[in-house]
Amino acid sequence: MKTSLQPRPAWVSHFTSRFPQWRSMAQMEDLPEFRSYLEREFPEGASEWSDGLSRRRFLGLMGASLALAGFCSCSRQPIEKLAPYVRQPPELIPGEPLWFASAHLLSGVARGILVESHEGRPTKVEGNPDHPGSLGGTDAMMQASILQLYDPDRSQTPLKRGIPSTWNALLTELLRPAARWGATKGAGLRFVSGRTTSPTLLDQMNQVIARYPDARWTIHEPAVNSSALRVVCNVERADVILAIDADFLGSSPAQLAYARQFARRRKPGDTMNRLYVAESAPSLTGAAADHRFVLGPDDLFRLPERIEHVLSGASDESMSWLGALARDLGNHSGRSLVLAGEFLPAAVHEAVYALNTRLGNIGSTVQYLPGLPEPAKALPFSDLVAEMQNGKVEALLILGTNPVYTSPADIDFAKALSRVPFTLHHGLYVDETATHCSWHLPETDTLESWSDAAAFDGALCLLQPLIEPLYDGISPHELLAALLGQPAAKSYDIVRGYWLQRIGGADFGETWHRALSDGVVAGQTLRPSPAVATSTPRTPPEPLSGEGLHLLIRPDPHVYDGRFANNAWLQELPKPLTKITWENAAHMAPSTASRINLKHGDVVELDFFGRKITAPLWVLPGMAEDSVLIHLGYGRTSAGKVGDGVGFNAYALRTQEAPWGGSGLQVRATGARHVFSTTQEHSAMEYSHPVRFATLTEFKKRPEFVHAIEETPAYEESLYPPVVYNGYSWGMTIDLNTCIGCSACIIACQAENNIPVVGRDQVMRGREMHWIRVDRYFSGPAEAPQILHQPVPCMHCENAPCEVVCPVAATVHDSEGLNAMVYNRCIGTRYCSNNCPYKVRRFNFFHYSETKSPTLKMQRNPQVTVRTRGVIEKCTYCVQRISAARIKSEVASRAIRDGEVVPACAQACPAEAIRFGNLNDPVSVVRQFKKDPRNYSLLGELNTRPRTTYLARIFNHNTEIS
Amino acid sequence: MSAGAPIQHYERADDQISSIVLERPFEWRWLVGFATAFTFLMLLNVSIGWLFLRGVGIWGVNVPVAWGFAIVNFVWWIGIGHAGTFISAILLLLHQQWRNSINRFSEAMTLFAVACAGMFPLLHLGRPQVFYWLLPYPDTMGLWPQWRSPLVWDVFAVSTYLTVSLIFWYVGLIPDLATLRDRAKRLWIRRAYGLLALGWRNSVKHWSRYEMAYVLLAGLATPLVLSVHSVVSFDFAVGIVPGWHSTIFPPYFVAGAIFSGFAMVLSLIIPLRRFYHLENLITSMHLENCAKVMLVSGLLVTFGYASEFFTTWYSDDPYETGGLLNRMFGLYGPIWWLMMACNVGVPQLLWSARIRGSAMALFIVSLLINLGMWTERFVIIIGSLHRDFLPSAWGIYVPTFWDWSTLLGSIGLFLTLLFVFVRILPMISIAEVRREKEAAG
Numbered sequence A: 001m002k003t004s005l006q007p008r009p010a011w012v013s014h015f016t017s018r019f020p021q022w023r024s025m026a027q028m029e030d031l032p033e034f035r036s037y038l039e040r041e042f043p044e045g046a047s048e049w050s051d052g053l054s055r056r057r058f059l060g061l062m063g064a065s066l067a068l069a070g071f072c073s074c075s076r077q078p079i080e081k082l083a084p085y086v087r088q089p090p091e092l093i094p095g096e097p098l099w100f101a102s103a104h105l106l107s108g109v110a111r112g113i114l115v116e117s118h119e120g121r122p123t124k125v126e127g128n129p130d131h132p133g134s135l136g137g138t139d140a141m142m143q144a145s146i147l148q149l150y151d152p153d154r155s156q157t158p159l160k161r162g163i164p165s166t167w168n169a170l171l172t173e174l175l176r177p178a179a180r181w182g183a184t185k186g187a188g189l190r191f192v193s194g195r196t197t198s199p200t201l202l203d204q205m206n207q208v209i210a211r212y213p214d215a216r217w218t219i220h221e222p223a224v225n226s227s228a229l230r231v232v233c234n235v236e237r238a239d240v241i242l243a244i245d246a247d248f249l250g251s252s253p254a255q256l257a258y259a260r261q262f263a264r265r266r267k268p269g270d271t272m273n274r275l276y277v278a279e280s281a282p283s284l285t286g287a288a289a290d291h292r293f294v295l296g297p298d299d300l301f302r303l304p305e306r307i308e309h310v311l312s313g314a315s316d317e318s319m320s321w322l323g324a325l326a327r328d329l330g331n332h333s334g335r336s337l338v339l340a341g342e343f344l345p346a347a348v349h350e351a352v353y354a355l356n357t358r359l360g361n362i363g364s365t366v367q368y369l370p371g372l373p374e375p376a377k378a379l380p381f382s383d384l385v386a387e388m389q390n391g392k393v394e395a396l397l398i399l400g401t402n403p404v405y406t407s408p409a410d411i412d413f414a415k416a417l418s419r420v421p422f423t424l425h426h427g428l429y430v431d432e433t434a435t436h437c438s439w440h441l442p443e444t445d446t447l448e449s450w451s452d453a454a455a456f457d458g459a460l461c462l463l464q465p466l467i468e469p470l471y472d473g474i475s476p477h478e479l480l481a482a483l484l485g486q487p488a489a490k491s492y493d494i495v496r497g498y499w500l501q502r503i504g505g506a507d508f509g510e511t512w513h514r515a516l517s518d519g520v521v522a523g524q525t526l527r528p529s530p531a532v533a534t535s536t537p538r539t540p541p542e543p544l545s546g547e548g549l550h551l552l553i554r555p556d557p558h559v560y561d562g563r564f565a566n567n568a569w570l571q572e573l574p575k576p577l578t579k580i581t582w583e584n585a586a587h588m589a590p591s592t593a594s595r596i597n598l599k600h601g602d603v604v605e606l607d608f609f610g611r612k613i614t615a616p617l618w619v620l621p622g623m624a625e626d627s628v629l630i631h632l633g634y635g636r637t638s639a640g641k642v643g644d645g646v647g648f649n650a651y652a653l654r655t656q657e658a659p660w661g662g663s664g665l666q667v668r669a670t671g672a673r674h675v676f677s678t679t680q681e682h683s684a685m686e687y688s689h690p691v692r693f694a695t696l697t698e699f700k701k702r703p704e705f706v707h708a709i710e711e712t713p714a715y716e717e718s719l720y721p722p723v724v725y726n727g728y729s730w731g732m733t734i735d736l737n738t739c740i741g742c743s744a745c746i747i748a749c750q751a752e753n754n755i756p757v758v759g760r761d762q763v764m765r766g767r768e769m770h771w772i773r774v775d776r777y778f779s780g781p782a783e784a785p786q787i788l789h790q791p792v793p794c795m796h797c798e799n800a801p802c803e804v805v806c807p808v809a810a811t812v813h814d815s816e817g818l819n820a821m822v823y824n825r826c827i828g829t830r831y832c833s834n835n836c837p838y839k840v841r842r843f844n845f846f847h848y849s850e851t852k853s854p855t856l857k858m859q860r861n862p863q864v865t866v867r868t869r870g871v872i873e874k875c876t877y878c879v880q881r882i883s884a885a886r887i888k889s890e891v892a893s894r895a896i897r898d899g900e901v902v903p904a905c906a907q908a909c910p911a912e913a914i915r916f917g918n919l920n921d922p923v924s925v926v927r928q929f930k931k932d933p934r935n936y937s938l939l940g941e942l943n944t945r946p947r948t949t950y951l952a953r954i955f956n957h958n959t960e961i962s
Numbered sequence B: 001m002s003a004g005a006p007i008q009h010y011e012r013a014d015d016q017i018s019s020i021v022l023e024r025p026f027e028w029r030w031l032v033g034f035a036t037a038f039t040f041l042m043l044l045n046v047s048i049g050w051l052f053l054r055g056v057g058i059w060g061v062n063v064p065v066a067w068g069f070a071i072v073n074f075v076w077w078i079g080i081g082h083a084g085t086f087i088s089a090i091l092l093l094l095h096q097q098w099r100n101s102i103n104r105f106s107e108a109m110t111l112f113a114v115a116c117a118g119m120f121p122l123l124h125l126g127r128p129q130v131f132y133w134l135l136p137y138p139d140t141m142g143l144w145p146q147w148r149s150p151l152v153w154d155v156f157a158v159s160t161y162l163t164v165s166l167i168f169w170y171v172g173l174i175p176d177l178a179t180l181r182d183r184a185k186r187l188w189i190r191r192a193y194g195l196l197a198l199g200w201r202n203s204v205k206h207w208s209r210y211e212m213a214y215v216l217l218a219g220l221a222t223p224l225v226l227s228v229h230s231v232v233s234f235d236f237a238v239g240i241v242p243g244w245h246s247t248i249f250p251p252y253f254v255a256g257a258i259f260s261g262f263a264m265v266l267s268l269i270i271p272l273r274r275f276y277h278l279e280n281l282i283t284s285m286h287l288e289n290c291a292k293v294m295l296v297s298g299l300l301v302t303f304g305y306a307s308e309f310f311t312t313w314y315s316d317d318p319y320e321t322g323g324l325l326n327r328m329f330g331l332y333g334p335i336w337w338l339m340m341a342c343n344v345g346v347p348q349l350l351w352s353a354r355i356r357g358s359a360m361a362l363f364i365v366s367l368l369i370n371l372g373m374w375t376e377r378f379v380i381i382i383g384s385l386h387r388d389f390l391p392s393a394w395g396i397y398v399p400t401f402w403d404w405s406t407l408l409g410s411i412g413l414f415l416t417l418l419f420v421f422v423r424i425l426p427m428i429s430i431a432e433v434r435r436e437k438e439a440a441g
Helices: A010-018 A025-029 A032-041 A052-072 A140-149 A167-184 A199-211 A255-264 A284-288 A297-311 A321-331 A346-358 A381-389 A413-417 A476-483 A491-502 A508-518 A568-572 A590-595 A696-701 A744-752 A760-764 A801-805 A831-835 A854-859 A879-891 A904-908 A925-931 B005-022 B028-054 B069-093 B097-101 B103-123 B128-134 B150-183 B187-196 B204-237 B249-275 B284-315 B318-329 B333-351 B353-357 B359-385 B401-424 B430-440
Strands: A098-106 A109-118 A121-127 A189-193 A216-219 A230-233 A240-244 A274-279 A291-294 A336-340 A366-369 A395-399 A422-427 A439-442 A451-454 A460-463 A549-554 A586-588 A602-608 A611-619 A627-631 A661-673 A693-695 A730-735 A773-779 A786-792 A811-813 A819-821 A914-918 A948-951 A953-955
Touching (some): A109 A451, A109 A460, A121 A140, A140 A568, A140 A854, A167 A422, A167 A439, A189 A381, A199 A216, A199 A451, A199 A491, A216 A381, A230 A336, A240 A297, A291 A321, A297 A321, A297 A549, A336 A346, A381 A413, A395 A476, A491 A508, A693 A696, A730 A925, A744 A773, A744 A904, A801 A811, B005 B430, B028 B401, B069 B204, B069 B249, B069 B359, B069 B401, B097 B103, B103 B150, B150 B187, B204 B359, B318 B333, B318 B359
Parallel strands (some): A189 A216, A395 A422, A549 A627, A693 A953
Antiparallel strands (some): A098 A109, A230 A366, A602 A611, A773 A786
8 A cells, every 4th residue: 555655657657647546436536535534544744754765855955945045035136127129219229329418527517428328228438529528538537437337336225324224214304304494494404515516406405595594505525626716718729828737638627628729739830839837746737838847836826926027027037937938928918828726825826817917818818707606605614514513513414525534634524423413425435424424325326317517617518317326326406305395306307397497498398308419508507606695705725834845735636536436447547647556655856855865665654734644655756846745535444345445545634724735744754665556667768769759940940850760661671562451441640749648548448448457466566457558758857857648559560560479360460450359269378468569468367357246247348348367458449449330331331431430549538639540541630640740650660560650749849948 | 148247247237227116115215305396296286276276367477578487487498308309319329328328317307397398388378278279270260370470389399399209218218118027026017017118029120120210219309409499499589579589599599408408417317326326327427428518508508698799789779788788787687697607607617627527516517507597598588578668568577476386396297207207217228228338348
């Protein structure tokens, strides 16, 4: 009987299913009596316990259920709504990217962008040619903004004292006191935010203040000098420019426009402009100057006044450079331009204003505008902190700013924060401030939500989302709307509602659509602040002075005030003048360092009125004597996996009286040494001539001077017949006369070509992966050297040394002249890299491509292979863009037009220094540039015959200054 | 075989050599040596394991110095191998009878050195799993190797060299294997040697064919002595890197190879001869001859250096001049001076008959030359790569732990093989010694 319960062989069950067997009639009829009998006799499972196999199975099941129980505790899977296109959007063709206009904000000021989107996934940012803040160019931060969107360290959910919560929970907690604020007129309610130019947001802010009249709004923008005069220049009109510590080509929201205008006047000839720069620390503008004067801060402050004296004949400086400079400015009245650096004291700004007035430049090359609007009844930051400390603040809402990290060292914001009962931080990251607040609310990235903003000149544009918020982000508009009693309002309705009210009109729908697709709202500019008296105008602080060196505190060229510290692209981007990555340094002139017995790489203690930090010393030629330059934005403790613990925190030396430094700095060696992670160890050109330059006079005398330096072998000197290109023949020129060395091309290339980040240790080993690098050389005396930049992508040599030595033909020449790299074929001998005289080939020493983070995967350009460990990679001239243009042209049965293929580097370049095109096309722009007498090949004497060539740099020297 | 005194003479030599393999018990000194070498071999295994797990990034290589210790070691080991072929093939054809005492040993050394060398180019690949793409085989991709690349020539040069060396060594071993078969007492040992002896019966016919084959193989191996290192030198000479792009490289590399090979023969044979009491077979005459070859090849290497200096000066090429000055006075300057001292200075001691006559002195000299030749490859590869054309791309190379462990590990592999070799095969050719004694009467 027992046997019948045991598993039967397959043939038995097969047989029995066909010929049922029974033991009794009862069984055959499956009567309940039989079943109960059977159950009594053989209780279910009873015999199975004795069976070894089943016990094992039981244990197996136990194990499986334990494992599954573990799975149950995993985080909630994201809800992914799958739906095919029932009706395909007419503009969307799978595989073809779409472009949407939006804007990138730098301290609130917009630079227009066009965002490339692949099936709803933004992958790349380009400049918007129609936007006055971009004109088609981008800077490194704009390019890197796409990585910020996908940053896995971004805040993902509201937090109440560090514990995940919800937006609704926050709303209930926020709206309960809000009812009371109505009664108390919002006394004790305080807001602090970064600077904004969004008319919608400003309108909402003013509505909040109108609703709660005793509430106050504080603008805290650490890297902006709010006391500086707001100017808008027409650089293109200026024949002679004097920049006094003004880095107008390097770091300003107007940089892209100015760089393009400046570059348009750099064609060597009679129309070429002349740039004088006087500065204490080298900047990109200084590097681009025809004459760069290194002056200590005190001399800088007096410079406008001294020029004024020369112009008015009060002093005779006929012999000095100053006299020559003043005369040059005077001779170009109305066509000259004097710019004062943002971080100079207000007195200097006023003196420069007077100088521009005297020179008749106002209205011609420069316009002075009222400052950017602020919300009504703005409260200075220091007053806010005083109120917080006095317990007068009941609720503090911190919007998109990080004051715990960025407030001056003499303000303990974290401590003040602890005295406020209700604190809310609204931001992209759970940063230093968020960890000190009772509530944190994730903010949407600018690519995730609707907004609007103004360019540096006031022109307004709309920001449109490219993607649904990746996390539970709330836009600032929605947060303010909640305070205004509309917790369900969506950014789109808020922004559109504002504009409907502002422009209105029957054809609003059309205007709105146009504004969205163009990226600018035609004819609309920022309205100045309503004439509400702000608090008493504060006299801007004068620089501190004391015994010792002069300290200069500036925002970092890449991580800015620290807000981009968690952006690995920006961290790994070499600083334009030092080529340092992943850290900041204290910069000092070589002469000063040797005078106080310090060496490059010494770790020094900086003591500024009793506040001390330790920093590694970088000896930088071209620094003013007795000055030390440090950058903000490093030493963060709660930035994320990338930005934590990188560099030193310069805010620790920053005080309210001296936000940009002053004199009185003591520097002491600590005895420790530091090794920098830099991408360029050597700054002299030595016996090589990579960057060729001449003065305008020399150039006019000898236009072919570039070829006199080295002899380039004739093409016929080869055993092989010349290769003929009948179709396209691609080539590139890089104009060193307009290149400002801003490094936007590097990040643009990184974003376009899925180039991995390698980290500080690997950079120190010399393994950075950038396909294009910007070399920086110093030439001339160490006190005031000429700073030269040279972008170096792959040269796509016609006689490529790399191709000959590859044993597996993984790098080959294609029919259009490209030096192609076949990743799949590469076995990684690295012989090509050794044989490349330009050293532009990059090797995946480890598996550098980040493949674990799902969000970072979304950033990838689907047109470009992600490389694996052990293969070489390098610049391809953006071959994917050439292919896309070819497909388009072949569909239309025509040739690729000039300008249709723009590599990422050329597209990003704000100065239009990089030109690319078909050399076989007689009218192509690149061909015209190749005909320029300044055109030369880098290391042409090796007979590599590069397709990328350079146009020599020409200095428009004032002949009166030797 | 004839009767008389000579028989005893060579019978004694037979005994002496074969007893090392057949009768000598395991000794603690051998065991300690073997264990040490084996430890380093295990270090090599760990290093290779880690390398395959993580990638070549565990080494100090970078851009611009994309070739590091792996290629330095490759060239060094290949060079060491050359002495064996030189001794066994060229000296055989030149009827230099003194070679007979050291040819077997140096041929074995060649094989082991080539084994060590051959490993490095494969380990150094970014994707070692597809190393076979270097071979011309009908693959689905329809691709052949790129024949203009010296690395493809290397594959053929090194693999040919390994094959010919192996066959040459084995053919030379056959009569000795038969001797061991005949003398072995235990059955399984007799069987093992018998299997390897391929039925050798010492017949005149066998000898006649053997002689013919051996001389032919010697003729085949002789050009390899010149070709292999010439091809290896093309890896550099074909490149455009200043300090590499030079026509002197092939002869200079061959001379360097023989130089380092003889140094390695001496470094190994001097302690072995003492340990196994082979002074009667490997006499001071042998050591002195090796020293003389070292002196001559050392002078050729010196001539190579001088020629490099001259061409650099004569070309007036700023990159060549800058590169040379950088080698001498740059970051790696001390290594250049060490190379000069070891490869130019030290061999001059060999002019002295007293030094040539002292085994201890020769041992030290040979070790210094080995070191010198390793530094020469370091200077050529790293010294040239770290500063080539554009100053912006100049960099430095710092070897990591794994660089050193792979180098030491390869020495471990080499010594392990040698320790095993001296215990299982006759390290001196019994047949040749027998014949030499016979001829000497």
